[in-house]
Amino acid sequence: MCHPLKHNAPTPSQSPARPRLRTANGRETIWQELIEIPWRIPHNALPITGRYGSFGGCRREKVSMKFETFKAGSWKQQYQYKSFQPTQMKREWSWDDPRINVLLEKATKALGELNAFSLIVPDVDWFIHMHIIKEANTSSRIEGTRTEIDEAVLEDEEIILPERRDDWREVQNYVQAMNHAIQELQTLPLSMRLLCKTHEIVLSGVRGERKTPGELRRSQNWIGGSSVADAAFVPPHQDELPELLTDLEAFWHNDQIHVPHLVRCALSHYQFETIHPFLDGNGRIGRLLITLYLVSHGLLHKPSLYLSAHLEKHRGAYYDALTRVRESNDIGHWVRFFLKAITETAKSGKQTFHRILKLRQEVDAKIVSLGRRAANGHMLVRFLYQKPHVNVNQVATHLNLSYAAANKLVSAFVELGILEEDTGWQRNRTFVFRKYMQLFADKSDE
Numbered sequence: 001m002c003h004p005l006k007h008n009a010p011t012p013s014q015s016p017a018r019p020r021l022r023t024a025n026g027r028e029t030i031w032q033e034l035i036e037i038p039w040r041i042p043h044n045a046l047p048i049t050g051r052y053g054s055f056g057g058c059r060r061e062k063v064s065m066k067f068e069t070f071k072a073g074s075w076k077q078q079y080q081y082k083s084f085q086p087t088q089m090k091r092e093w094s095w096d097d098p099r100i101n102v103l104l105e106k107a108t109k110a111l112g113e114l115n116a117f118s119l120i121v122p123d124v125d126w127f128i129h130m131h132i133i134k135e136a137n138t139s140s141r142i143e144g145t146r147t148e149i150d151e152a153v154l155e156d157e158e159i160i161l162p163e164r165r166d167d168w169r170e171v172q173n174y175v176q177a178m179n180h181a182i183q184e185l186q187t188l189p190l191s192m193r194l195l196c197k198t199h200e201i202v203l204s205g206v207r208g209e210r211k212t213p214g215e216l217r218r219s220q221n222w223i224g225g226s227s228v229a230d231a232a233f234v235p236p237h238q239d240e241l242p243e244l245l246t247d248l249e250a251f252w253h254n255d256q257i258h259v260p261h262l263v264r265c266a267l268s269h270y271q272f273e274t275i276h277p278f279l280d281g282n283g284r285i286g287r288l289l290i291t292l293y294l295v296s297h298g299l300l301h302k303p304s305l306y307l308s309a310h311l312e313k314h315r316g317a318y319y320d321a322l323t324r325v326r327e328s329n330d331i332g333h334w335v336r337f338f339l340k341a342i343t344e345t346a347k348s349g350k351q352t353f354h355r356i357l358k359l360r361q362e363v364d365a366k367i368v369s370l371g372r373r374a375a376n377g378h379m380l381v382r383f384l385y386q387k388p389h390v391n392v393n394q395v396a397t398h399l400n401l402s403y404a405a406a407n408k409l410v411s412a413f414v415e416l417g418i419l420e421e422d423t424g425w426q427r428n429r430t431f432v433f434r435k436y437m438q439l440f441a442d443k444s445d446e
Contacts, residue, residue, distance in 0.1 A: 067095040067332040072325050073274075076237065081228040083220065083237045084326065086274045088244065089251040089267055093259050097332050100263075103339035107262050110346035111299055117353040118302040126385035127356055128302045131349075134440045136174035139287045139308035140167070142315060147171045149441045150432070153389045159430070170206045174284060177201035181292055182303055190252055190296040192216075192245050192277075195285055202288075203281050211279035216241055221279055233326065235276035244275050252293065265293045266338035270331070273322055287311065304353075310345045355439050366416045376401065376409055381418070388433035389422075 065087075073086040118124050130153075137145075137152040145167035151160060152171045160168045177198045184194055200214025212218075217238055224232025236244060248271055251257065251264065259267075272286045287308050294300040311318045321337040324330045367377040376399055383398050384390065396406035410431055413419040419431040 064092040064094060067093070067097065067100075067335070070329050070331045072327075072329050072331070078220070078237055081220075081231075081234060083234045083240075084274065085236055085240065086244065086271060086326075088247040089271050090247045090254060090257065092257055093263065093267070095332060095335075097336075100332060100335055100339070103336055103343070104260060104262060107339040107342040107346070108260075110343045110350075111262070111294075111305070114304060114346040114349045114353075115300050117350065118300065118304050121353065121357070123382070124302060126382060127353075128304060129386045130388070130436075130440050131302075131304050131306055132175055132178050133171075135291065135303070135306040135308050136171050136178060138306065138312045139284050140171050140174055142287075142308060142312050143170075143283055145170050150389070150437060153387070153437070155387075166207060170202075173202050173204055173206055174288075178288060178291070178303065181288065182295060185292065185296050190292055192249060194292070195289065198288060199278055199281055199285050202284055207280075211281075213281075216245075216277050217279045219279070221276055223276070233323075235274065241275065241277055244271075245277060248272065248275070252296075261293075261297050261299055262339060262342060263335060265290060266335045267331070268293060269338070270322060270325055270334055274326065304349055305342075305345055306349065307341060307345050309348070310341045314341075352439055356436075359435055359439070363418055366418060369416070370412055373409060373412065376405075377412070380409060380413065384419075384433040385436065388436050389430060391428070391430045 071087055073084055075082040076085045118128075121127070133152050134149060137147055137149055140147065147164065147167045147170075151164065151168055152175075154160060154168070157165055157168065180201055181194060181198045184197075188194060196214050196216070203209050203211065203213035219238060220228060220234070222228045222231035222234045228234050248268065251271075252268060257264075269286055269290055272289055273282060276282045278285065290307055291300070291303050291305060294305065295303060317337065318341075321334045325334050363381055364378070367374050367381060370377045379399055380395060383395070387394070390410075392403060392407045392410055395401070395410055396403050399406060399409075401409070410419060414421060414431065418433065418435075420434050421429050422432045422434075423429050
């Protein structure tokens with residue numbers, strides 16, 4: 001099964017009554033959504049016997065951890081090798097490093113300003129689709145794909161060169177997974193169950209599809225080398241996953257832990273990558289987790305932060321910062337790296353929105369010159385913001401026009417410099433909204 005956190009108890013729907021827990025101060029609370037939301041268990045809850053049986057091990061004291069005295073974990077002897085057992089996350093965290101306070105302030109400010117665009121820009125969803133495509137493309141590139149942004153926007157596999165189709169499918173899967181997860185967050189909390197489903201979509205029909213998509217690993221994995229014997233890093237043994245992932249989920253949602261969300265997000269990404277709960281796809285899901293965490297906790301209204309662009313550009317420093325925690329217990333270095341990445345990417349995202357709005361004004365001004373066709377012109381450009389690579393048939397279908405009328409409208413867009421024909425063919429021509437595409441393809445501002 002995908003989810004390791006189920007208890008051997010009937011679901012609430014099987015009984016009219018829900019068990020209650022008695023906290024240390026004598027108050028009682030309903031055991032809310034036992035199966036789905038284990039992090040809602042009060043941290044000071046005492047086991048109480050009820051219709052669902054006795055729940056032991058509920059009481060756990062909060063233990064504070066300072067970055068300066070943090071121990072990443074220990075090596076645990078397995079059969080003929082050692083696996084890494086990371087320190088659990090669900091605790092108070094503090095630090096003496098004033099640099100983290102300054103970086104946290106800058107990152108929070110930059111992220112808030114980026115989020116403001118999602119709240120005030122009219123029809124922002126037209127533009128969010130391209131943000132998701134960029135994040136999907138760059139996150140996949142970190143794992144070795146070579147799809148470019150102008151290929152990532154294509155929806156017809158037949159247009160893609162045969163040798164690049166596998167990479168293209170991986171990017172499309174990531175886009176689908178992100179959209180699914182964001183939709184689910186409207187009604188469900190962030191959880192390992194959601195990440196498992198996301199993982200299933202990411203690996204469906206692509207490289208890694210034989211490595212149990214959507215399921216937590218049941219065997220030992222490793223990073224680097226040809227086996228556990230010469231691996232660069234060996235994550236926790238599979239038997240340790242339930243406890244570690246339960247702790248991580250609790251860390252995401254426990255309101256009794258007073259840790260700023262951006263710091264909590266940084267620690268969560270490190271911990272997820274260290275646990276490496278899947279046989280494949282851990283990097284992509286771990287980076288997707290960052291976006292889902294920010295959205296689920298209200299720091300982002302829309303998935304407008306393409307952090308993977310920064311991580312790809314600084315790939316060596318990214319991996320080094322994660323490794324440095326495990327090898328030198330330097331969690332502060334990783335948090336500083338993460339906060340800087342948030343700040344720089346959020347600033348880049350703001351610049352992208354400014355450029356989008358400027359381009360939109362320029363395009364709208366050109367469309368006015370179309371006279372009676374201006375209304376269809378505005379509908380077409382709204383379509384192009386979501387699908388910047390089109391053919392005449394797609395335009396005709398979307399705008400409910402005849403082929404001849406759609407062809408004239410597209411030709412007018414070419415004359416206005418809004419669209420460019422990019423095949424050079426007489427038939428089966430396709431057109432690209434290149435100025436819009438370049439806003440996401442340009443790496444100079446990342």
